[in-house]
Amino acid sequence: MTQQILIAVLVLGAIGAFFAVVLYFVAQKFKVVEDPLIDEVADALPGANCGGCGKAGCRAFAEACVAQGNMDGLRCAPGGEPVATRIAELLGCTVEQGEPQVAVVRCNPSFCGEKRRANYDGLTSCAFAASVFVGESGCAFGCLGCGDCVAACQFDAIRMNPQTSTPEVDEAKCTACGACVKACPRRIIELRNKGRNNRRVYVSCVNKEKGAAARKTCDNACIGCSKCEKVCPVSAITIADSLSYIDFTKCIACRKCVTECPTQAIRDVNFPSPAKKAEPKPAPEALEAPKVEVPKAEPVAVPQAEPAKA
Amino acid sequence: MKTFKMGGVHPEENKISNDAAIQVIPVGAQMVVLMNQHLGAPATPVVQKGDKVKVGQLIGEAQAFMCANVHSPVSGTVAKVEPVKDAFGLLKPAVHITVEGDEWMETIDRTPDIKRECTLEPAAVVAKLKEMGIVGLGGATFPAHIKYSVPEGKKAEYLIINAAECEPYLTSDYRVMMEHAEEICIGISILRKALGVPNAYVGIESNKPQAIARMQEVARQFEGIVIEPLKVKYPQGAEKQLINAVTGRKVPSGKLPIDVGCVVSNVGTTFAVYEAIQKNKPLIENILTVTGKKLPTQHNCLVRIGTTFADIVKHTIGELPATTGKVISGGTMMGKAIVNLDAPTVKGNASVLVMDEGEARRAPETACIRCGKCMNACPMGLEPYLFSSLVKAGRTEEAQQSNILDCIECGCCFFSCPANKPLTDEIRLGKNRVRAMMAAKK
Numbered sequence: 212m213t214q215q216i217l218i219a220v221l222v223l224g225a226i227g228a229f230f231a232v233v234l235y236f237v238a239q240k241f242k243v244v245e246d247p248l249i250d251e252v253a254d255a256l257p258g259a260n261c262g263g264c265g266k267a268g269c270r271a272f273a274e275a276c277v278a279q280g281n282m283d284g285l286r287c288a289p290g291g292e293p294v295a296t297r298i299a300e301l302l303g304c305t306v307e308q309g310e311p312q313v314a315v316v317r318c319n320p321s322f323c324g325e326k327r328r329a330n331y332d333g334l335t336s337c338a339f340a341a342s343v344f345v346g347e348s349g350c351a352f353g354c355l356g357c358g359d360c361v362a363a364c365q366f367d368a369i370r371m372n373p374q375t376s377t378p379e380v381d382e383a384k385c386t387a388c389g390a391c392v393k394a395c396p397r398r399i400i401e402l403r404n405k406g407r408n409n410r411r412v413y414v415s416c417v418n419k420e421k422g423a424a425a426r427k428t429c430d431n432a433c434i435g436c437s438k439c440e441k442v443c444p445v446s447a448i449t450i451a452d453s454l455s456y457i458d459f460t461k462c463i464a465c466r467k468c469v470t471e472c473p474t475q476a477i478r479d480v481n482f483p484s485p486a487k488k489a490e491p492k493p494a495p496e497a498l499e500a501p502k503v504e505v506p507k508a509e510p511v512a513v514p515q516a517e518p519a520k521a
Numbered sequence: 522m523k524t525f526k527m528g529g530v531h532p533e534e535n536k537i538s539n540d541a542a543i544q545v546i547p548v549g550a551q552m553v554v555l556m557n558q559h560l561g562a563p564a565t566p567v568v569q570k571g572d573k574v575k576v577g578q579l580i581g582e583a584q585a586f587m588c589a590n591v592h593s594p595v596s597g598t599v600a601k602v603e604p605v606k607d608a609f610g611l612l613k614p615a616v617h618i619t620v621e622g623d624e625w626m627e628t629i630d631r632t633p634d635i636k637r638e639c640t641l642e643p644a645a646v647v648a649k650l651k652e653m654g655i656v657g658l659g660g661a662t663f664p665a666h667i668k669y670s671v672p673e674g675k676k677a678e679y680l681i682i683n684a685a686e687c688e689p690y691l692t693s694d695y696r697v698m699m700e701h702a703e704e705i706c707i708g709i710s711i712l713r714k715a716l717g718v719p720n721a722y723v724g725i726e727s728n729k730p731q732a733i734a735r736m737q738e739v740a741r742q743f744e745g746i747v748i749e750p751l752k753v754k755y756p757q758g759a760e761k762q763l764i765n766a767v768t769g770r771k772v773p774s775g776k777l778p779i780d781v782g783c784v785v786s787n788v789g790t791t792f793a794v795y796e797a798i799q800k801n802k803p804l805i806e807n808i809l810t811v812t813g814k815k816l817p818t819q820h821n822c823l824v825r826i827g828t829t830f831a832d833i834v835k836h837t838i839g840e841l842p843a844t845t846g847k848v849i850s851g852g853t854m855m856g857k858a859i860v861n862l863d864a865p866t867v868k869g870n871a872s873v874l875v876m877d878e879g880e881a882r883r884a885p886e887t888a889c890i891r892c893g894k895c896m897n898a899c900p901m902g903l904e905p906y907l908f909s910s911l912v913k914a915g916r917t918e919e920a921q922q923s924n925i926l927d928c929i930e931c932g933c934c935f936f937s938c939p940a941n942k943p944l945t946d947e948i949r950l951g952k953n954r955v956r957a958m959m960a961a962k963k
Contacts, residue, residue, distance in 0.1 A: 329610075329860045332883045334946030342953055344860050345610025420612075 248301060249277045255297045256287060261365040263288045263388025282306045289366065289386030310404040312387035314369065314380045318399045319415040319478065320348035321430035323356070323375045331357075341396040347376065350428045352418045354378070354399055363394035382409060403459045408481065410464050412457060414439075415478045419452040426474070433476040439468035522727060524752035525765040528900035530933045532755055532854060534728055538692045538812040538819035543700055545823050546836045548620055552595045552827035553605050554580060556614040558867040559662040561587030563614050572599045577626040577803050580616050583651070589664040589868075590654035591616075592803035594825035596624040608830065608850055608864040609857065615865070618827075628801045635703055636799040639711050646715040646798060653797035654804050654868075659683055659758065659787030660855065662869040665794070668786070669715055671779060678782035680713050680721040681767050682791060684736070685751060685758035687726060688852025691872050693808040694788050696821040698725075698732040701792050702739040708795035709746055716784055720745045722767045723788070726753045755854060756931040760785045762900050774927050807866055811837040813875030815844065824866060831862045833873055846881030849874040854932040884941040895934035895944055901927050905934035905944040912951035921955045928952060 252273035260268040264287055266275060276285055281304040287294050291311065299306040322328050328349040331340060337359035340346065346355045356376035361369050368384035369391055371377070378391075382405075392400045399417050414433055418425045422434035435453030447461035448468060455476070457468070466486040469477045479486055557563035564581030568574060574593040581591030597620040605615040625631060641649065651666035671677050682705075686694040698705060713721045723740070725733050727750050740746040749767055756762055761772045763785055770781045778785055786794075789808065796802040804826070811820040811833060820837040830848070834841060841848065849856040850870055859873075895905040903924060911920040925948060934944040 329858075334943045334950060336946075336950055338953070339946055339950040342949070343609065343857070345606070349610060349860075351606075351611055 246277050249273050251301050252276050252298055255290075255294055255301065257289045257294065257386075259289055259365045259388075261289060261386070261388040261390055263386070263390060276302060280304065288312070288388045291386070312402045313382055313385050313405050313411075314387060314389075314391055315401050315403045315411070315413055316354070316378050316380060316399060317401055317413065317415050317417050318350075318354040318377055318397075319431045319476075320350060320353050320375065320377060322348045322350075323377065324373075327376070337394075338396045348429065350418060350432070352397060352399075352420075353416075353429065355397060359394045359396065360391035360400060363390040365390065406459070406462075406464060410479070410481045411459070412462055412464050412466060412469060412477060412479045413459070414455045414457055414476055416476045417454065419454050421453050425453065431474055431476055433472075434474055436473060438471045438473065439477060442467045442471045522750055522752040523766050524754050525757065525762040525900060527765075527902050528898050528933060529754040529756065529762070530898050530936050531753065532689050532936060534753070535689045535812075535814065535853075536692050536695070536728065537690070537814070538810050538821055539695060541692075541696075541819045541821045543696050543808060543821045543823050544837075546825075546828060546833055548595050548623070548825055549828055549832050550620055551600065552597075552618045552620060552825065553829075553865040554591060554594065554616045554618065554827045555605070555607060555865060555867050556581045556591060556616070558591060558826070558869070559589040559656040559664055561585060561589075561664065564588055564591045566602050566614070566616050568593075568599045568602070568616060570599055570601050573597075574599060574618060575624050575626050577629050577801075577805060579803075583654075583664075587664065587667065589656050589662075589666075590652065590803070592654055592805050593618060594805040594827045595620045597621040606861050606864060607867075608859045608861055610860040626801075630800040630802070635707070637707055639707070639714075639798060641711075641798065643715040643717065646711060649798055650794065653802070655790065655793050655797050656804065656868050657787055658789035658793060658807075658869050658871075660851065660869060660871065662867075665786075665790060668784060669712065671716065671784075675779050676782060677716040677718050677779065677784050679764075679768055679784070680709070680716055680718050681763055681783055681785045682709055682721055682723040682788055683758050683760070683763055683785055684723050684725045684729075684732070684788035685763060686729070687753075687755045687757040687759075688854055688856075688871075689755075690812050690874050691810050691852050692812070693810045693821055693871055695729050695732050696810075697789055697792050697808055698729075698736055702735050704795040705736075705788060705791050706739050706743045706746055707799065708791035708793075710743055711794060711798050712784075712786060712791065713745055718784075720747055722747045722749045724749045724751050724757070724763050724767050726751050726757055728753045756900055756929070756933065759900065759929050759931055761929065774924055804868055807868065807870055809833065809866070809870060810872040810874075812872065813877075814880065815842055815877045816875055826868060827865045829863050829865055830859060830873055833866070834862070838875075841875060842877065844877040845875055846878035847876045849876065854936065855930065883943070886942055887940045889940055889942060892939060894937045894939065898933040898937035900931060900933060901929060903928055905948060906942075908951055909942060909944055909947045912947045912954070917951070917954045917958050920951045921958070925951050925955055 253270050256269040258269050264272050266272040295306045327347040329347050331347050335357045337355040337357040340355045340357050345351045354377045358371050360378050366384050366386055368381045369378050372379050387402050416433040418432045425432040425434050433455050435450050437450045439455050440448045440450050445461050445463055447458045449456050466479050469479045469486040562585035565584050567582045568580045575596045578593045580593045583590050595618055597618045600617040600619045602616050604612040607613045647666050647669050655665040657663040684694055709721045733750050737748045740748055751757055751766055764770055764778055764783045772778055772781055793804050807824050807826055809822055816838050848859045850859050889906055908925050928948050932945045
C-alpha cells in the first residue's frame, strides 16, 4: 500500500517536474517584453475608449505614447490637462496643451417641432434619413434630428431637445473627443475653443444656398450678406459659398457681428447680458434721412440736400 | 401558373384605378427638367439662359458612360440653368424652361398611324435608344442603351418583358397594355431582333386577365412573342424574380441577368422604345397613376416630364384631402414619400399615391421574437433579422460577408414582420455602409 502511494507520488512528481522544465523554456522562448510604462500610462487615461484621439482605444493610445517617447501630436481630449501632465510626468517629457475645446452644434432650425415641414417615421438614424430625404426642417444642410450624435457620445454630454429636435451639448460633460463630429452625416457639429469664461460667438448655420433660397429654407439661416464680415474688427469672419464662418482663433468675442446679423444666425453663448444694438451713429443717419424725405418726383432736390449736410 | 420559387408575399392589391383611361395633363407655365433622371451620372446641360427650345430638343447630353440624354418636354425659352429641389427636397441640377406654345421638333412623327416595319440594324437600334434618352421605366431608370449592348462573350437567350406590375395600387403598365398593345408588341419585336433572340416572354400577373387577353390577341399577329400568365406574388416584377418565374434560372449573387442569358425590360419601356425608334420621339412623357383609397376619383394620366406633382394633383383630383398623411411616388412596397410636391416629375415616376393619416402611419416597433417570418418572406434567401442586428452593432464587414448587397429592397421583410421592425431601412443603411467601406478600401 505504502509502496503504491510512493510510486504514484514519484511518477506524478516526475511528470510535473518534466513539464515544469518544458514550460520554463517555452516561456523563455516566447516571452513578450512589454514596457511596464504602457500599463502606467494606460492607468492614467480615462479609459472611456472613445476613440477621440484617433487610436483604437485608451491602451492603443498609451502604446503610441510610449513608443514615441513624447506626446507630440497625441492628445487625449477627454482627459484634458491633468491627464496630459501625468503622462508627461511618466514619459519624462514636456507637453503643450491646446486651448480647451467643446462641441458646438451649428444649426438652429426655424421649421422644427410643431412647425416641421415633414413628418419622418422611418428608421431613427441620421445616416439613413440623410440618404432618403432632405430632413424634417426642409434644409438640405441642417440637422436631421435622429440623434446619431447622441448615440455616439460616450460621455452623455449631448442630448436631443424635444422642442427643436436638435441636439444640445452639455458643456460641463463634453470632452471634445469629436465622436459626434464624425457621427453627424451633415457635418454640423464643430469643435471650437471654449473661449474666455466659456464665452463664444459662432455662426449657427451651415447652409450654403444663396441668400434668397437659404431664407426660404429657414428663418435663422445665414444668407451670406457679409455684414458681419465688414463689422468684424479683427477680420475673423470669412464668407464662402454664401456662408459666414468665424475663426475662433481670431475672434475676440466683441459681439458686433451678433447685433449686425439680420437673421440671428450668429449666436453668442454664456454672455451675462444680451448683445446690445450698436449706438446709432449720427452721421449715417443724417445722410439717410434726407434721401427718404426727397420726393421721388423731384430728383433735383438731391443735390440741394447734400451741400446742406456737408 | 408559373411564379418564382423563393419567398415573396401577397399584399392587398388595391388596383382601384384599373378602369380609368389615360388622360392627358396640360402643360404648366414653367417646366423644370432635372438632369439626373436616370441611374448614374447627371447629364450635362447643353442649353443656356435665353435659348429657344422645341419639344424633343436635346437639353442634357450624356457624357459619362452610365448616363442618359435628357430632352425638352416643352417648347419655349430657357429661363435658367440652376439646381432645384427634387421630390425629396435634395438639390439637383436642372434646366428651367418658360413654356411658349407647343412647337415640336420636325423629326418627330406625331401622326396617330402605327408603323410596323423597322429595318434598323441592332447597332443602330442601340444608338437610337441612346440618342432618345430611353431608360428603364420599371423603377430603376437604368439607361436602355447599356442594357441592350450585350458585352463581348455573353449571349442573350431570353428577352423577358416585365408586365407583372406586382406593386399594389399601380395601374399605369396595365393601362398602357390595354391602350397601346400593338405598339408594345412592335417595340418588343424591335428589341427581340436587336438582341437576336428567338422568343420574347411577356410576364403578366393573373390579376390582370383583360390585359392578358388583349396582349395574347395582339401578340398572335407577331412572331416570337409569348404571353406568360404568372401567379400573383410580390415581388414578381423584380428582375431576378421574374427571370426565375419565367425561365427557372437563378441569377447568382453579384451577377447580372445577362450572365444567365436574360435581358429584362419593363412593358412601359417597350412602348417608349416603339415611340423612339418608329416615331423619333425622345422620352419626354410619363404615364402615372393617381390613386388612393380615400380619393373621390382615380386616374391614369399622361404627363410631360417636368410637370410638378402639385400640377398633376390639381388637374386630376383637384386638391389633396385634408386628412392626407403621405403622398408616395411609387407603390406601397417600394415607393418613397414625397416631401416637396412642387418638385418636377422625372423619368420612371409611376404614381402619385395619396394615403390618409391612418394608412400612412407606421405601427410602433416592438422587440424581435425570432419568428423567422422575414427569412421566409425574403425572395433573395437572405436573413433580414441578422442584418438588423449586424447593422445596429456596426458590424459592417460581417454584413457584407452575409451578402447584404444582394438585398433588392423589396420590403417583404418589413411587410411580414409582426414586430414592425424597420428591417428594410436598416438593411439599406447597412448597404450604404458596406458600399462606403468598399469605396474606402479601393
